[in-house]
Amino acid sequence: MGAFIYGVALQWKLDLRNKGVLITYYLVPLLFFAFIGTIFTSINPEAKETLIQSMTIFAITMGAFLGSPIPLVELYSSEIKKAYKVGKIPLWTGIVNNLISAFVHLFLTSIIIFLVAPIAFDATRPDNILFYFVSLAIFLIVCLSVGTVLGLYIKSTSKLTMFSQILFLPSLMLSGIMFPVELLPKGLQTAGFLFPATWGLKIMTRLQVDLLLYLPLIGFFVLACIINFIKLARIGID
Amino acid sequence: MNVAIEVENLVKKYGNNTVLHQLTFTAMQGEIFALLGANGAGKTTTLECIEGIRSYQEGSIHVHGKIGVQLQSTSLPGSITAIEVYKLFSKWNKIKGDMTLLERFGVSDFKNKQYKSLLTGQKRRLHLAIALVHNPDIIFLDEPTAGLDVEGRVALHNEIRGLKEAGKTIIMASHDMAEVESLCDRIAILREGKLAFLGTAMELTQTYYGESRIIIRTRYPFPTRNLINSKQVKTTENDQNYLAVITEDIGDALLELLTILKELDNDVLDIKIERATLEQRFMEIAKEGR
Numbered sequence: 001m002g003a004f005i006y007g008v009a010l011q012w013k014l015d016l017r018n019k020g021v022l023i024t025y026y027l028v029p030l031l032f033f034a035f036i037g038t039i040f041t042s043i044n045p046e047a048k049e050t051l052i053q054s055m056t057i058f059a060i061t062m063g064a065f066l067g068s069p070i071p072l073v074e075l076y077s078s079e080i081k082k083a084y085k086v087g088k089i090p091l092w093t094g095i096v097n098n099l100i101s102a103f104v105h106l107f108l109t110s111i112i113i114f115l116v117a118p119i120a121f122d123a124t125r126p127d128n129i130l131f132y133f134v135s136l137a138i139f140l141i142v143c144l145s146v147g148t149v150l151g152l153y154i155k156s157t158s159k160l161t162m163f164s165q166i167l168f169l170p171s172l173m174l175s176g177i178m179f180p181v182e183l184l185p186k187g188l189q190t191a192g193f194l195f196p197a198t199w200g201l202k203i204m205t206r207l208q209v210d211l212l213l214y215l216p217l218i219g220f221f222v223l224a225c226i227i228n229f230i231k232l233a234r235i236g237i238d
Numbered sequence: 239m240n241v242a243i244e245v246e247n248l249v250k251k252y253g254n255n256t257v258l259h260q261l262t263f264t265a266m267q268g269e270i271f272a273l274l275g276a277n278g279a280g281k282t283t284t285l286e287c288i289e290g291i292r293s294y295q296e297g298s299i300h301v302h303g304k305i306g307v308q309l310q311s312t313s314l315p316g317s318i319t320a321i322e323v324y325k326l327f328s329k330w331n332k333i334k335g336d337m338t339l340l341e342r343f344g345v346s347d348f349k350n351k352q353y354k355s356l357l358t359g360q361k362r363r364l365h366l367a368i369a370l371v372h373n374p375d376i377i378f379l380d381e382p383t384a385g386l387d388v389e390g391r392v393a394l395h396n397e398i399r400g401l402k403e404a405g406k407t408i409i410m411a412s413h414d415m416a417e418v419e420s421l422c423d424r425i426a427i428l429r430e431g432k433l434a435f436l437g438t439a440m441e442l443t444q445t446y447y448g449e450s451r452i453i454i455r456t457r458y459p460f461p462t463r464n465l466i467n468s469k470q471v472k473t474t475e476n477d478q479n480y481l482a483v484i485t486e487d488i489g490d491a492l493l494e495l496l497t498i499l500k501e502l503d504n505d506v507l508d509i510k511i512e513r514a515t516l517e518q519r520f521m522e523i524a525k526e527g528r
Contacts, residue, residue, distance in 0.1 A: 003329035010322055017317035017352070071315075078315040085291045085306035087327045087368065 004093065011097035015071065015105060020157065024067030025105045029059030037121040051123040053204040054177035056110045056136060061197050063109065064143035065150065066161070068102040072151025073160050076235055091236055095228065098151070099121055099144050106140055127207060139200035142217045145224035146196060152231040173195035196220050198214045242267045242325075242376050242407040243288060249296035250431075251284055257283050258431040259295070265374075265424075267302070270386055270398065270408040272418045275428035276524045281411040284428065285378055289407070291400060303407070309365045310380055316354030320345050320364050323353070324371065331372040339367045343397070359390035366397065377401060379410040390434060396422060415517040427523050434523045442519050450512025453482045455508040456499060464498050473494075 015021045036194040047054075075081055075094045075211040084091055117123035124133035146167070156158045172178060174192030181189050181198070192198045199216045206213070243265040250258040258280050265271040275281045284338055286292040289307050306403045314323055322342060340346045343363040348356060356364065362382065365453040368448035369377055382398065398421055401408060412418050418425060419439045427442075428436040435442060449472070454460070460472050475482040485491035488511060499506060514522070 003326070003332075006326060006329050009327060010318070013322075014317050016314055074315060079310055080315060082291055083313045086289060086309065088372075089326070089330045139279050167373055182334075 003089075004151050007093050008100050009090070011071070011101040012104065012114045014020045015101050017072065021067045021105075024070075025063045025102070026109055028056075029109055030112065032058060033117075034120075037117065037123070039124070041121045048121060048123045050127065050201075052114055052117045053132075053201060055117065057139070057175065057177050057197050057204065058172065059109045059199050060106050060136075060140050060143050060200070061112060061168060061171045063102065063106040063170070064140070065149040065164045068098060068144055068147040069151030069154065069160055069164065070157055071098050072148060073154055073157050077155045078151055081235065089151055090184055091232060095148055095152075095232065099141075099148065102144055102147070103137075103140055106144075107137070110136055110140075126204070131209060132204060135200075135203040135206075138214065138217060139196065139203065141159060142196050142221045142224075143200075144229065145221050149224050149227050150229075152228055152235070167195070172197045175199065176201050239266045239268065241265075242269075243271075243298075243409065244302075245284070245288065245297070245302040246299075247297040248287060248294055248299065249286070250280075250292065250294045258287070258294070258430065261428075261431065261433055262297075263426050263433060263436055265376075265407060265409055267407050268402065268405050269423040270410065270421050272422040272425045273409065273411045273428065274413075274418065274425055274520060274524065275434075279376060279428040280431040281428055282380065283431075284379060285409065285411055289378055289508070300467075301345060301376065304372060304516065305376045305378065306369035306372065306374030307378045308369040308380065308382060311487065313365070314353045318353050319350050320353070320356065320360075321349040323364065323368060327368050327371050333371055339370055343367045347484075358385035359387065362386060362390070362394060370401075374406070376407040376409065379412075381412055382410060383412075383414060391417075413463065415515070415520055419516050427520060429524055434525055439516055442523075443513055443516055447483055449486055449514060450488050451482055451484055451512040452488065452495065453480065453508075453510040453512065454495060454499075454506060455480055457505040457507060458502075460499070460500075460504065464502070465495075468494055 015025070037051060041051065072094065081091060081094075083089075083156070084094065092170065092226055113206055114125070118125055128131055148166070150160060150164055170191070174181070174184065175197035176192070177197060181192055184192070193216070196217060199213060203210070203213050203217070241264050245264070246262050248258050248261040249256065261280075273281050273284060283292060287294045288301060288306060321340070324345070330335070337346070340349060342444070343366055345360075345364050345367050346435070348360050351360075354359070379398070383394050386394065398408060410422070422439065424438055425435065425442060426433060456479050459479055460476060462476045462481070465471050465474055465483070466482060468491075470485050470487050471483045471494070472485060474484075475494075481495075483491060483495065490510075496506065
């Protein structure tokens with residue numbers, strides 16, 4: 001257990017030293033939050049109602065799809081995994097350590113948005129804070145599990161930047177965090193349901209718990225876990 | 239001497255490509271055993287199969303004792319510090335914070351530096367400390383001194399000798415023949431995934447059938463036309479009273495030369511035989527075959 005905890009703490013420190021990770025976990029989401037917060041709330045005062053949720057979803061999606069796979073690509077597509085094998089360090093710890101570390105980092109970013117938005121942009125806080133943070137945590141875990149798929153399957157960080165955009169940009173445009181989905185053509189609205197961000201916005205903006213909305217997110221999570229498990233088993237063999 | 243590693247009829251395939259063909263050898267406890275071969279001969283694959291990192295399709299591998307593996311230069315995250323790596327490996331191997339290895343290999347001097355900023359020699363020393371963290375019986379070294387300066391190389395050689403004296407078995411892959419000759423008890427040479435030679439460095443240079451050079455200094459110039467029909471002598475160089483011949487059979491060639499010299503009533507003032515070096519022998523075996 002001591003080794004596992006040390007590994008998690010070490011991953012947290014390594015993430016803080018990794019510029020690529022820091023940029024996607026903190027710098028860009030918070031700059032984007034400041035920029036969009038200023039513009040959206042002055043153009044459309046109604047945006048204050050969902051600013052916290054939409055900017056949090058943006059931050060989590062970016063961090064999970066563009067940032068969290070970076071340490072995994074560095075580990076599983078390099079000689080580092082050999083170091084794990086010969087050092088008797090289970091390969092799964094790379095994923096779990098990264099997941100926990102990324103969760104904490106992105107949760108912190110979410111808290112910063114949650115605390116700053118009402119002060120800086122007069123944004124409305126969610127009524128049920130506990131329910132909001134539980135939903136946020138679920139959405140965050142789902143996104144990180146999908147980010148893990150990218151981290152395990154993509155062989156280089158340059159390719160990762162390209163492939164991650166395939167998930168990140170549609171999440172941004174089709175989920176409703178930038179503008180209402182009702183403005184999109186029907187086909188794109190339907191396509192939006194393929195991305196966790198769409199469901200994330202739905203659960204985090206609800207005033208009451210609607211368990212049915214969690215099912216798609218659970219589906220994403222289970223599917224990602226199966227894919228990750230299969231890939232990890234293959235990496236373990238050779 | 240007991241057996242440390244037994245490899246029997248090992249077959250490894252990548253898809254349809256067979257990279258190790260029925261490989262069989264043993265390494266004994268307390269010896270330094272070198273695994274040599276040209277690039278792509280299967281050295282690293284063999285080592286990784288023994289280390290348990292790679293699976294294999296056929297054959298068996300028996301390792302008698304705990305193993306430690308020296309990592310290669312790009313094997314750790316760039317931003318991790320030397321002490322963090324050491325602690326991580328110690329904790330996963332349930333070793334409490336014993337820093338003596340860091341002191342012994344001089345890692346303490348740079349323990350707080352990030353891996354990406356370490357010099358090649360510092361990385362090698364760190365890798366060796368990590369390999370030994372759980373006091374293994376068998377240590378795998380892959381190109382242990384590649385990229386090191388002379389001082390670093392000598393220091394690491396001394397460490398390797400020290401490990402042997404402590405009873406450890408060392409399995410190493412190297413391209414440095416001088417290193418292999420000075421350190422290793424036995425050598426296995428792989429060619430295209432097959433065992434092409436197994437024995438000591440002495441056996442390799444002395445008994446392997448290959449070319450040698452005989453240099454003879456005579457009282458009078460030697461007329462090389464006398465050697466035109468010789469079956470033993472492949473090429474000759476003649477300069478004044480010196481004659482150099484290349485042969486694959488020293489005994490017969492020497493006998494023939496001395497017979498001719500006697501017939502010519504020419505005296506032999508000096509004879510020197512130059513056998514092929516380990517490197518030449520290795521090239522012959524590893525690249526061209528017998």
